[in-house]
Amino acid sequence: MSTPHNAAQNGEIAKTVLMPGDPLRAKYIAETYLENPTQFNTVRNMFGYTGTYKGKEVSVMGSGMGMPSIGIYSYELYKNYGVENIIRIGSAGAYTDKLxxxxxxxxxxxxxxxxxxxxxxxxxxxxxLPSKELNEVIEAAATRINKPVLTARIHSSDVFYHEDNVPGVNEFYNEHGCVCVEMESYALFHNAKVLGKQAACILTISDSLVTHAVTTAEERQNSFNGMMEVALEAAISI
Ligand SMILES: O=P(O)(O)O[C@H]1O[C@H](CO)[C@@H](O)[C@H]1O
Ligand SMILES: O=c1cc[nH]c(=O)[nH]1
Structure with a gap:
């Protein structure tokens, strides 16, 4: 029972899926953290894996960038594969120098x-909105493994590169209260809601739109370990 975008068969995907935008981040997580990972998807190189973490089954799959992409993959995971929980684990640009x-x-x-x-x-x-219950599980997991998280409103943008004549950091931070920007969660949370499922999103600050500090592409793929460990710890406590 594959889909046009996912080759997994029934039963090959766990009830909880961690979803980074980058499929190579999914590969890194599977190879670094999962015991006995098996790959269930290579269609469009949107890699997906299922394995165990501390003995409990969990899957990890890329979502691609932007709402149309995560819209497709998350809808299919919930609707076609019986997935109950998706935790997005992404990178984000800071809108405040406090991050x-x-x-x-x-x-x-x-x-x-x-x-x-x-x-x-x-x-x-x-x-x-994300799932309140899932967020509580994530906050508890973060406290348990001593990795601090800031709980706050985020901006899900359709556009990565803006011209100067449109609203920017000040409007999104001061008027809408968003502390950082990414490109998928609004669609993910919506899909979860219409399908009666649960979704959450944890982000690592990869760059600052205020100070212009940046991480490298390699760091975005391979070094967001704190976020990954919080998400894995939460996944096995749901
Ligand atoms: O690192 P990921 O999870 O892809 O998330 C962020 O990075 C991408 C842009 O560089 C967008 O997908 C944005 O949401
Ligand atoms: O969407 C994103 C993700 C990371 N950094 C940004 O500036 N935007």
Missing amino acids: NLFDVVLADSAWSESTYAYVQSGVEGDIQ
């Missing part, structure tokens, strides 16, 4: 100018 590179943010809401929810199911509004 430093490698700080970890847990989204308590995603603000967006995106039309994703409206086009998908006629839902209006610029905010989508």
